[in-house]
Amino acid sequence: MKVLLTGSTGYVGKLVCAGLGSRWDMVGVSAHADEAQGLFRCDLADAEQVKLLSQRVTPDVIIHAAGDKNLARCEASPVDAYMANVQTTINLAQHFPEARIIYISSDYVFPGDRGGYREDDPLGPVTVYGRTKACAELAGLTLSPNFYVLRLSALYDANATFLRFVRDSLTRGEAVNCFEDAYYSPTYYGDFLIVLERLVESQALSRRIYHACGQRISRYFFAKTFARAANLEQSLVHQASRVTEQASFLFADISLENTLTCESLDVSVGRHQEYLSFLEMNS
Ligand SMILES: NC(=O)c1ccc[n+]([C@@H]2O[C@H](COP(=O)([O-])OP(=O)(O)OC[C@H]3O[C@@H](n4cnc5c(N)ncnc54)[C@H](OP(=O)(O)O)[C@@H]3O)[C@@H](O)[C@H]2O)c1
Numbered sequence: 064m065k066v067l068l069t070g071s072t073g074y075v076g077k078l079v080c081a082g083l084g085s086r087w088d089m090v091g092v093s094a095h096a097d098e099a100q101g102l103f104r105c106d107l108a109d110a111e112q113v114k115l116l117s118q119r120v121t122p123d124v125i126i127h128a129a130g131d132k133n134l135a136r137c138e139a140s141p142v143d144a145y146m147a148n149v150q151t152t153i154n155l156a157q158h159f160p161e162a163r164i165i166y167i168s169s170d171y172v173f174p175g176d177r178g179g180y181r182e183d184d185p186l187g188p189v190t191v192y193g194r195t196k197a198c199a200e201l202a203g204l205t206l207s208p209n210f211y212v213l214r215l216s217a218l219y220d221a222n223a224t225f226l227r228f229v230r231d232s233l234t235r236g237e238a239v240n241c242f243e244d245a246y247y248s249p250t251y252y253g254d255f256l257i258v259l260e261r262l263v264e265s266q267a268l269s270r271r272i273y274h275a276c277g278q279r280i281s282r283y284f285f286a287k288t289f290a291r292a293a294n295l296e297q298s299l300v301h302q303a304s305r306v307t308e309q310a311s312f313l314f315a316d317i318s319l320e321n322t323l324t325c326e327s328l329d330v331s332v333g334r335h336q337e338y339l340s341f342l343e344m345n346s
Contacts, residue, residue, distance in 0.1 A: 064088060064123050064263065064264070065089075065120075065121065066087040066089040066090075066123065066126060066263065067089075067103075067120055067122035067124070067126070067159075067162070068080065068125075068126045069093065069107060069125065069128055069151070069155070070167075071091025071096065071102060071128075072093040072095070072096055072102075073129070074218070076091060076128045076129075078218070079126060079259065082252070082253075083259065083260060083263075087124075090102065090103065090120060091103070092105050092107070092116065092129075093129060094106050094107070103116060107129055107154055108146040108147060108151050110154050110158070113154040117159055121161075122159065123162060124162060124164075124165065124263050125155055125162045125164045125165070126263070127152060127165065127166045127167060128167040130147050130151065130167070130196075131143070131147035132192065133192075134171075134190055134191075134192045135311075137190065137192040138192075141191045141195075144192060144195045145198070148192075149195050149199045149202060152199040152202055153202050153206065156202070156203050156206040156210055160209075162209060163263075164203060164207060164209060164210045165211050165213055165259065165262050165263065166199065166200065166210065166211065166213065167213055167215060168196050168199070168200050168212050168213065168215070169192075169193070169196045169214060169215060169216075170214060170216045170247065170248070170276070170318070171190055171192055171193035171196055171317070172186045172193055172196050172200065172214065173187060173193075173317060174187040174188070174189050175314025175316060176314065176315060177316055178246055178248075178279060178315075178317060178318035179279070179316075179319075179320045180318070180319050180320060181274075181323060182214075182272045182274050182321070182323045182324060183272065186201075190312060200272075210271070211268060211271055211273065212271060213258065213262060214272070214273070214275070214276075214319060215250045215275050216250045216276045216317075216319050217247060218252055218255060219249050219251060220251075221342040221343070221345070221346040225285075226289055226339075229241075229289055229290065229300070230293060230295065233293075233295040233299050233300070234295065237299070239299065239301065240301050240302075240308075241283040241285075241300055241301070241303060242281065242303050242304065242305045242308075242313060243281050243283035243303070243304065244306060245281060245282045245310070245313040245314065245315065245316075246279055246281050246282075246315065246317070246318050247317050248279050248280070248318035248319045249280070249285060249335070250275050250276050250277055251332075251333070251338040253338070254275055254277065254330070254332055255275045257330055258275040258324065258328060258330055259275070261328040261329075262328070265328070268327075269327045270327050273324040273327075274324045275321070275324070276318070276319035277332055278335060279316075279318040280335060282313075283300065285335065286300045287300045288336050291336075292336060292340040292342075292343050294343075
């Protein structure tokens with residue numbers, strides 16, 4: 064199986080390389096990659112460069128994990144956000160018509176007002192980032208019959224930004240304020256890799272849209288659960304409110320639901336407490 068991984072130098076891409084890189088004949092591509100390290104360097108937002116790339120590599124599957132997920136930057140530069148998230152997707156769908164494309168999308172395609180969003184729920188993004196991810200999904204699904212969407216909530220392994228922030232602060236004896244009124248469904252990286260592996264290897268897929276997510280939890284309880292798992296001072300995790308602190312880009316409930324994915328791919332999801340303990344034991 065020949066797999067082209069876009070965004071191979073990014074957070075998602077590195078987890079995919081580390082977890083599944085040896086399973087397939089995988090090659091990575093990103094905008095600033097070092098070709099001397101066996102990667103392709105290509106600005107995927109540039110159609111001409113993607114056309115040239117399609118003459119250099121013929122993948123069976125493309126895992127499209129390139130994009131810009133920086134919410135503030137996307138708000139400040141919607142055109143750049145469009146190029147990174149939408150144009151890259153259009154170019155891949157047009158220049159690799161034979162490849163199965165698995166697009167790494169996001170919970171931000173939903174409005175974040177009620178949570179429990181299913182794979183087939185209507186989209187309703189309210190941020191520029193979310194709009195570009197939704198637009199990329201729709202463009203890809205329209206342009207290519209081989210295009211599949213895999214939505215993630217915030218992905219975590221031991222090095223996830225939020226966990227590092229909590230670990231570092233508590234280790235220094237500093238309190239962290241975490242929102243008790245912002246719910247989401249963070250994705251354990253191991254669950255993500257299992258779903259991704261099925262999407263790459265299944266002969267036939269019964270759905271076009273999938274969710275890899277964890278159990279619904281508030282940011283406060285997630286931090287608290289992590290502190291307990293890591294044997295850190297739990298009392299330093301303080302409750303805060305996104306309403307009173309006017310937090311940007313954090314929603315009341317942007318959690319995903321994954322029953323259709325679990326049924327169609329025969330996968331299941333464990334508990335954050337066990338995953339966080341496992342990560343700490345092995346870090
Ligand atoms: N991280 C999460 O928790 C999460 C959750 C849900 C969805 N996602 C989605 O996953 C994708 C990757 O996220 P990430 O966390 O890995 O981001 P990241 O660490 O910022 O990495 C972004 C990657 O995309 C590449 N890239 C950006 N624009 C490109 C272009 N025009 N041409 C070629 N490569 C380009 C970058 O390449 P260079 O470094 O070479 O510039 C880098 O490899 C995003 O689309 C995001 O929406 C992530």
